[in-house]
Amino acid sequence: MTNKIDLKYQNSIRNTSSLTDVSYNAIRDAIVTGRFASGERLLQNDLANELSVSPRTVREALSRLVAEGFAVYEMHRGFVTAHLSYENQEDIFRMRAALEGLALEYAVNNLTTEELSRMRELLPLTSATDDRSMIPIIREYNHEFHWIPINASKRSKLIQTIEYLWKFMFIYHLEYELNEDQKKEDFLEHEEILKALEARNYILARTWWEKHLQSNLNILKQKANS
Numbered sequence: 001m002t003n004k005i006d007l008k009y010q011n012s013i014r015n016t017s018s019l020t021d022v023s024y025n026a027i028r029d030a031i032v033t034g035r036f037a038s039g040e041r042l043l044q045n046d047l048a049n050e051l052s053v054s055p056r057t058v059r060e061a062l063s064r065l066v067a068e069g070f071a072v073y074e075m076h077r078g079f080v081t082a083h084l085s086y087e088n089q090e091d092i093f094r095m096r097a098a099l100e101g102l103a104l105e106y107a108v109n110n111l112t113t114e115e116l117s118r119m120r121e122l123l124p125l126t127s128a129t130d131d132r133s134m135i136p137i138i139r140e141y142n143h144e145f146h147w148i149p150i151n152a153s154k155r156s157k158l159i160q161t162i163e164y165l166w167k168f169m170f171i172y173h174l175e176y177e178l179n180e181d182q183k184k185e186d187f188l189e190h191e192e193i194l195k196a197l198e199a200r201n202y203i204l205a206r207t208w209w210e211k212h213l214q215s216n217l218n219i220l221k222q223k224a225n226s
Helices: 007-013 019-032 044-051 055-068 086-107 113-125 132-152 156-166 180-198 202-225
Strands: 071-074 078-081
Touching: 019 044, 019 055, 044 055, 055 071, 055 078, 086 132, 086 156, 086 202, 113 132, 113 180, 132 156, 180 202
Parallel strands: none
Antiparallel strands: 071 078
16 A cells, blocks of 8 residues: 555654544545545555554544545445535635635734735745645645735634635645646735735735635636546
8 A cells, every 4th residue: 555644644643642633634634635536445454554553543533534524434435535526616615715705804904014024925935836845835835825814804703614614625736736827827816915915905805815716716627627
């Protein structure tokens, strides 16, 4: 079996008392980042060996993943990764556009000079890359860039709901992240979002934010139709 689990989770296993939590995070990470394909079996014994935990611990982690929609349990096959259809992902993008647009409305006058400066620092670091080794780092920068204004909304229930939707954003496929044209488009859209926020222009910021989400959705549509 090819290793699916990121080494950082294997190291975490050795230094934690919450083995189920680390196992859950490790398997979820492998699903979201595409190391497990859609519909691929999640073999308890193989995962237990790779993580150096008991099969029972893995089963508990897999049960949580089923409850959250990342996996399903099928008769005669056991646990398999969930298939998130294009239609489902389109719905998620549209919900994100609505809720994150609302967050921007609250955030536009709350953002501090320091937060806007941090977004400016992150701007050149958030786009797609031709270096596969840099993809995990760019994901983190991209996440931080998006979440500075979302957190600045200071609306806890809204933030909590957006966090839930982000769990299902299976958008970081290599086809997307290694796309040179997408790299240029991402940078442009991020820059326009930031300029609008710096100008405290909520309407323009929301327009570019929605355009950015639509660009991401278009990549998924192309993949679904290929």
